[in-house]
Amino acid sequence: MSGRSSVRQGRFSETGRSPRRSLRKANEKASELQDKLDAQATVTANLYQENIELKKKANRRQRNRLAVLTGGADPDN
Template sequence: MPVSAATESKLREAMARLLAGEPLHTDGALTKENLAREAKVSHATVHRAEGVLAEWDAKIARPVLRTPGEVQRDEAITDLRSRLREANSRVTELQGKLDALATVTANLYYENLELKKKTSAQGQRRIAALPASGPWLE
């Protein structure tokens, strides 16, 4: 279903304002949604106006470019996300090592307690040599 002549006229005027960089109702980005907003018609109406839409597509052949500030912001966000992923990976690795060391420390603590009990039970007798097996050999 084609659009009325009045609607087509509103769309062409809105397109002219957007292309001239003088929008009245939008931020000026060259998008079909802004074309609809600038003309104060629905997005569906823009797509029914095939002639205006073809003209829009011919004039806006390239994608909307980002400003240098937006590019810098997006690059900074990408860099920060990458650094955060690396930091989280490192934290996970170190947490695993910490857990392993805590387990070893707890085992050594209890082995030490057992050895102290054995030595105190044997009186003041000293241990002549370390046993041939144990975690200290690993």
């Protein structure tokens, strides 16, 4: 058993990190990346909603122009 322990210790001493430290570091990185992903998802959702509103507004303007040009009559009839 002491042979196994020394191999394990040697492997961790080469990197200067313990398994817990490595896991903590990986978890911190994962958390940081998740935060960035959440922020990007929020920005994307806001831009999508803004795009929908702008399309609705442009559509209303287009309908208003048609009503003015046709004297208020329904252009489909």
